Amino acid sequence: MTSWSEPLDDGRYGEAFFRPEQAGERERIDFGSLAYDDFTMARLRAVGAGPGWRCLDVGAGTGTVSCRLLQEAGVESVLAVDRDVRFLGDRSLPGLEVREADITLPGFASGRFELVHARFVLMHLPEHERMITALAELVAPGGVLVLSDAVDLTSDRTPGTPYTAAMRAMWQGLRTAIGTDVSWVPSYPQLLRGAGLTSVAAEIHVPPLLPGSAISRFWEDTWERSRAAMLATGLVDDAAVDAAVRYVRSDECAALSAGMLTAWGRRPGEDTA
Numbered sequence: 001m002t003s004w005s006e007p008l009d010d011g012r013y014g015e016a017f018f019r020p021e022q023a024g025e026r027e028r029i030d031f032g033s034l035a036y037d038d039f040t041m042a043r044l045r046a047v048g049a050g051p052g053w054r055c056l057d058v059g060a061g062t063g064t065v066s067c068r069l070l071q072e073a074g075v076e077s078v079l080a081v082d083r084d085v086r087f088l089g090d091r092s093l094p095g096l097e098v099r100e101a102d103i104t105l106p107g108f109a110s111g112r113f114e115l116v117h118a119r120f121v122l123m124h125l126p127e128h129e130r131m132i133t134a135l136a137e138l139v140a141p142g143g144v145l146v147l148s149d150a151v152d153l154t155s156d157r158t159p160g161t162p163y164t165a166a167m168r169a170m171w172q173g174l175r176t177a178i179g180t181d182v183s184w185v186p187s188y189p190q191l192l193r194g195a196g197l198t199s200v201a202a203e204i205h206v207p208p209l210l211p212g213s214a215i216s217r218f219w220e221d222t223w224e225r226s227r228a229a230m231l232a233t234g235l236v237d238d239a240a241v242d243a244a245v246r247y248v249r250s251d252e253c254a255a256l257s258a259g260m261l262t263a264w265g266r267r268p269g270e271d272t273a
Contacts, residue, residue: 169230
């Protein structure tokens with residue numbers, strides 16, 4: 001019997017599940033952006049992102065953060081990298097460069113950047129310590145690496161609700177199917193320190209689960225697209241997934257969404273501010 005902690009195959013995010021060519025995938029990603037972008041931008045501005053900064057946005061998705069860095073923070077340039085850039089093709093702004101590349105391979109970006117940012121990327125990849133080291137090496141002296149990923153806030157003492165059942169099945173199913181693993185995300189601060197960065201800190205943002213909210217719509221769509229992986233765990237059946245969707249759409253919902261942990265650290269050297 002295969003342990004659920006090891007992927008059953010070599011599936012990857014965007015292949016076995018969350019395929020970009022699937023109808024509605026862009027909208028699902030944008031629901032996540034609506035839930036988290038304001039918080040992300042506030043942090044990026046707080047660490048200094050602004051005029052003169054060259055930025056690398058890893059796993060840029062639909063490009064919302066890349067564009068806001070240029071339009072709101074006024075950075076000099078953004079290199080937006082993703083393994084599939086179909087959602088970035090209609091983004092045309094002075095200073096924005098779009099590159100299709102696999103960040104797990106060497107040489108996907110050249111030079112160094114005052115800001116290297118990745119959100120909801122590393123949790124889907126193996127060898128996360130190696131990836132953090134690789135991203136830290138792309139940070140210019142005085143620059144900042146900012147990483148955000150999900151943290152699971154369910155526990156053995158979390159009240160049993162349709163939402164809790166669905167989230168547990170989702171995390172377990174995705175870990176088995178494509179290797180998604182959020183268990184190590186709380187170690188971000190130590191990993192950034194180990195990569196040679198200083199002034200390391202972290203915070204968690206938990207958007208409220210309200211009927212019709214962006215984060216509730218995001219989880220509804222995510223469960224639907226990962227339903228096969230969820231069912232394969234044996235923890236839920238179709239009726240349980242449907243019940244979870246009804247639950248987050250109702251005023252009866254009383255639960256914590258998964259949090260987004262954001263950690264950052266600075267490359268020692270001349271201050272970029």
